Amino acid sequence: MTLNNWKTVGTNVRKVDGLALATGGSLFVNDLLDEDYLFGAILTSPHAHARIISIDTSAAEALDGVYTILHHENVQRVPHTTAGQGYPEPSPYDAVMFDNKVRYVGDRVAAVAASNEEIARKALSLIKVQYEVLEPVFDPLTAISEGAPVIHDQDDAKVIIPVFYDKSRNMPAKVETSVGNVDEGFAQADVIVEDVFETHYGHHCPIEPHVTYTKLDPHGRLIITTSTQVPFHVRRIVAQVCQIPVRKIRVIKPRIGGGFGGKQEILLEDVCSMLTLRTGMPVLLNYNREEEFVSSRTRHPSRCYTKVGVKNDGTITAIRLHVLLNTGAYGSHALTVGSNAGSKVLPMYPCENIDFKMEAAYTNLPVGGAYRGYGATQAVYGLEVLIDEAARRIGMDPVEFRKKNHIKSGQGSPIFKALGEGTEGVEMTIGSCGLDKCIELGAEAIGWGHKDPPSHPSKKRGKGCAILMQGSSIPHVDMGSATLKLNDDGSFNLLMGATDLGTGSDTILSQIAAEEIGVSIDMIIPLSSDTDVTPFDVGAYASSTTYLSGMAVKKTAALIRHQILETASEMLGSPVSALDIDDGVIKGGSREITLGDVGLHSLYGENQHQIIASASHITEKSPPPFAAHFVEVEVDEDTGSVEVLHYVAAVDCGTAIHPKLAEGQTEGAVANGLSYALTEQYFFNEKGRMLNPNFGHYKIFSSSDMPKMTTILVPTYEATGPYGAKSVSEISINGALPAIANAIQDAVGVRIASGPFSPDKVLAAMAKKS
Amino acid sequence: MIQISLNINGEDFDVDVSPDLTLLDLLRELGFHSVKKGCGEGDCGACGVIMDGIYCKSCLVLAMQANGRDVFTVESMGDVNDPHPLQQAFVDEGAVQCGYCIPSMLLAADVLLSENEDPTDDEIKEALDGNLCRCTGYVKQIAAVKKAAKMMREEENDAE
Numbered sequence A: 001m002t003l004n005n006w007k008t009v010g011t012n013v014r015k016v017d018g019l020a021l022a023t024g025g026s027l028f029v030n031d032l033l034d035e036d037y038l039f040g041a042i043l044t045s046p047h048a049h050a051r052i053i054s055i056d057t058s059a060a061e062a063l064d065g066v067y068t069i070l071h072h073e074n075v076q077r078v079p080h081t082t083a084g085q086g087y088p089e090p091s092p093y094d095a096v097m098f099d100n101k102v103r104y105v106g107d108r109v110a111a112v113a114a115s116n117e118e119i120a121r122k123a124l125s126l127i128k129v130q131y132e133v134l135e136p137v138f139d140p141l142t143a144i145s146e147g148a149p150v151i152h153d154q155d156d157a158k159v160i161i162p163v164f165y166d167k168s169r170n171m172p173a174k175v176e177t178s179v180g181n182v183d184e185g186f187a188q189a190d191v192i193v194e195d196v197f198e199t200h201y202g203h204h205c206p207i208e209p210h211v212t213y214t215k216l217d218p219h220g221r222l223i224i225t226t227s228t229q230v231p232f233h234v235r236r237i238v239a240q241v242c243q244i245p246v247r248k249i250r251v252i253k254p255r256i257g258g259g260f261g262g263k264q265e266i267l268l269e270d271v272c273s274m275l276t277l278r279t280g281m282p283v284l285l286n287y288n289r290e291e292e293f294v295s296s297r298t299r300h301p302s303r304c305y306t307k308v309g310v311k312n313d314g315t316i317t318a319i320r321l322h323v324l325l326n327t328g329a330y331g332s333h334a335l336t337v338g339s340n341a342g343s344k345v346l347p348m349y350p351c352e353n354i355d356f357k358m359e360a361a362y363t364n365l366p367v368g369g370a371y372r373g374y375g376a377t378q379a380v381y382g383l384e385v386l387i388d389e390a391a392r393r394i395g396m397d398p399v400e401f402r403k404k405n406h407i408k409s410g411q412g413s414p415i416f417k418a419l420g421e422g423t424e425g426v427e428m429t430i431g432s433c434g435l436d437k438c439i440e441l442g443a444e445a446i447g448w449g450h451k452d453p454p455s456h457p458s459k460k461r462g463k464g465c466a467i468l469m470q471g472s473s474i475p476h477v478d479m480g481s482a483t484l485k486l487n488d489d490g491s492f493n494l495l496m497g498a499t500d501l502g503t504g505s506d507t508i509l510s511q512i513a514a515e516e517i518g519v520s521i522d523m524i525i526p527l528s529s530d531t532d533v534t535p536f537d538v539g540a541y542a543s544s545t546t547y548l549s550g551m552a553v554k555k556t557a558a559l560i561r562h563q564i565l566e567t568a569s570e571m572l573g574s575p576v577s578a579l580d581i582d583d584g585v586i587k588g589g590s591r592e593i594t595l596g597d598v599g600l601h602s603l604y605g606e607n608q609h610q611i612i613a614s615a616s617h618i619t620e621k622s623p624p625p626f627a628a629h630f631v632e633v634e635v636d637e638d639t640g641s642v643e644v645l646h647y648v649a650a651v652d653c654g655t656a657i658h659p660k661l662a663e664g665q666t667e668g669a670v671a672n673g674l675s676y677a678l679t680e681q682y683f684f685n686e687k688g689r690m691l692n693p694n695f696g697h698y699k700i701f702s703s704s705d706m707p708k709m710t711t712i713l714v715p716t717y718e719a720t721g722p723y724g725a726k727s728v729s730e731i732s733i734n735g736a737l738p739a740i741a742n743a744i745q746d747a748v749g750v751r752i753a754s755g756p757f758s759p760d761k762v763l764a765a766m767a768k769k770s
Numbered sequence B: 001m002i003q004i005s006l007n008i009n010g011e012d013f014d015v016d017v018s019p020d021l022t023l024l025d026l027l028r029e030l031g032f033h034s035v036k037k038g039c040g041e042g043d044c045g046a047c048g049v050i051m052d053g054i055y056c057k058s059c060l061v062l063a064m065q066a067n068g069r070d071v072f073t074v075e076s077m078g079d080v081n082d083p084h085p086l087q088q089a090f091v092d093e094g095a096v097q098c099g100y101c102i103p104s105m106l107l108a109a110d111v112l113l114s115e116n117e118d119p120t121d122d123e124i125k126e127a128l129d130g131n132l133c134r135c136t137g138y139v140k141q142i143a144a145v146k147k148a149a150k151m152m153r154e155e156e157n158d159a160e
């Protein structure tokens, strides 16, 4: 920790868009429509795997109010990835806008634009499609085995960076890396623990489903207003898929109703744009809740074969982690989610012998994508369960075992270099690490080592914990930038590509600008994510906004501050070195002037000019935030139901720029992690159709499901981040699976090696044990 | 088309509606954008409004059924210059993240506070149970309702 006298950073200023949202302002895509627009709708595949033999749209076209119909015969075939990643993307180019083949129930077949929703849906029902149904494959292991049906048999599917890609074996990605000699490591171990852990499908469930609105402006430029995490990637990928120049496109992200990774994907923008280009009319295209579950993106299910060797003194001698990722019908984010399963988990325990392998499999099921936690969620579950088991087997307290073994400040991990975003990573040593404190405070808050009696004789209580890490941005890949402009009243326009998806980044980035310049936050007018107006940013993903975009804002603010002082120096006749800005007032010698004086002078006085600055930032490292999660559960031995009584999340995110928002990120991530671990689940029929695409049957936590929750922010200072900040948004979604599994083990002595921890699964495990 | 009359936030409206139009879609067409659609199936609560004093999900109500009724949306509670204590407390407590679920949650909280001026955590959880929020974990919203309740009690005491 460094001592500071910050005025805005570290305080709970009012969220800049809070009141406008709470008073119901027209701020979301759906609120910003013109009087007249067409309604777009997408026809999806009823089959998991089929070839389109013919498509007859004549009856649909004859319907009054139908403007255009798009399908594979009338839209150019441009292989691309729907993953909203930086160029060149690590995800394979295995998607086209419309194909003559469908690869899962919910895959795109055609799209229509009509004068209203009713006609659009009617038109879809009139499109006659003849399919040749092909044999589907749903199991990832079967999919990559000899003789499985090939899902991507088209010639033009490819990768555009030099990485593994074998579509003939349904394998969109594969990574292998090892350190030391694992077999020797296991030979040295006194205790070896191993198991296969399965994680299940999950959906982001933003309360606002995906929505896009496109229109042409009077100059013929395409204006895309869309609920996205990645406005600049939307611009690039729509240009690519619709074959129009980037300069013809403007992407505007208004307020968006949650993303969690699901909106780091170009799902509606290309189709909606094409409907507008074909008709010349504004078009609204959105997913309803069912389409959101089925046709958008999901958390990649996984099978993680995990093995840990330890000595009796608690030394870890070897770790093996083999991940089989089910990426569904398209390879969106498969390589990077799979790589992150290693890179965001294995460095947690420095160990000389590590063996990591990741294989991704195409199947005829819904498509995986980016989802808060991004691979770490999948892999940390098994590792943290086995760490508990290993500790128990050598008679050491699991908390003590973790304290002894976790990575510390000043330590590195060969994994950082070995595993990047699909290709090699970068070497890194840990700067800030507050894990010891997180563990200590978390254990205290849960009452570790102390067991209260259960509420009923048929119930048993248990406690569990897990430690976690994530990253902060992607080194040498991500870039953020900002512009600041001084106005004549001393206020500033803060223009940034960074994308606030409800997280509060407009607020914390304004805080950083205000702090660096020396003004109150009211003087900062943030505007984010309009590709015509704001400078570039890769967007809101990889836990990058605070750390990376925050640094870009900080640099920009330092530049503009200097320009202000130069003008003030002319005005005051004092050297720049004698001046300081404090709460919007510039003091030098006996006189003082306000920023408004400087703004007015710069625009209308001598030596007229616009005081304006821009800066970009890339990072050399991705400093991990760390967390220790603790949970107390009560398991009903009669019914198998697991009730969480208390959840504690102690998090080291460096400096919390806005503590309440950082807590909010943690609480929201924990809530999502809890319902994923306990209730969320996709059910499929034997034909690959999801049976429960609604909130009635896909249960996400509501207020009364939430247990008592304690959030502890453990401040550390990350020297490479703005005011010492690291990321916070993703990490806390990862704790619930392992911590609850460990607590169940503590309560009733069984290990649950697959999510969700439904009553029937817990009962079955208990029955098997006895 | 059927002609209906209803009162929205104190203003009378006479409108022609088709028999299958939902109240949700009618309100949005009339520009009451605080009323959101998250599912259209009665599961998420983003479309909540107060009709004749009762909190309800407007996607499950036909516009026709609102004939002759008084409907309130969050637009009636306050504005950015003069927010309702609940709106103020939600912002101050950090209960607003993306904000998509917030307008209807505020209405649900408002109905609770009109019946119970000092609710417990469990009572608040129950009142907000029909409003799904994926961003927050509900912790700050419970704190915000308590804070607003306190502010409103104090205001009332001051007024007496």
Ligand code: FES
Pocket: B036, B037, B038, B039, B040, B041, B042, B043, B044, B045, B046, B047, B048, B057, B058, B059, B060
């Ligand atoms: S839109 Fe009405 S409950 Fe979801």
Ligand code: FES
Pocket: A207, A257, A258, A502, B095, B096, B097, B098, B099, B100, B101, B102, B132, B133, B134, B135, B136
């Ligand atoms: S604040 Fe985003 S859904 Fe509630």
